Amino acid sequence: MKELEGKYIFGVVKVGDKxxxxxPKEARKVYGINSGDALLLLGDSKGMAVLKTEIFQDxxxxxxxxxxx
Numbered sequence: 001m002k003e004l005e006g007k008y009i010f011g012v013v014k015v016g017d018k019x020x021x022x023x024p025k026e027a028r029k030v031y032g033i034n035s036g037d038a039l040l041l042l043g044d045s046k047g048m049a050v051l052k053t054e055i056f057q058d059x060x061x062x063x064x065x066x067x068x069x
Contacts, residue, residue: 039052
């Protein structure tokens with residue numbers, strides 16, 4: 001889809017019988033999502049967001065390091 005100030009609309013996806021969705025190819029390309037990547041699903045009363053877990057990897061590593069000391 002056309003980019004507007006870093007905002008995208010990739011289209012509508014449907015939830016399958018097993019609760020799965022297909023992330024559109026263009027979205028996977030823009031965000032560098034590949035088969036086997038781990039994604040974090042966040043939500044609040046307004047909706048949901050999907051992020052690659054590697055975004056949080058440094059913070060998670062630091063927190064875990066502090067727990068083991």
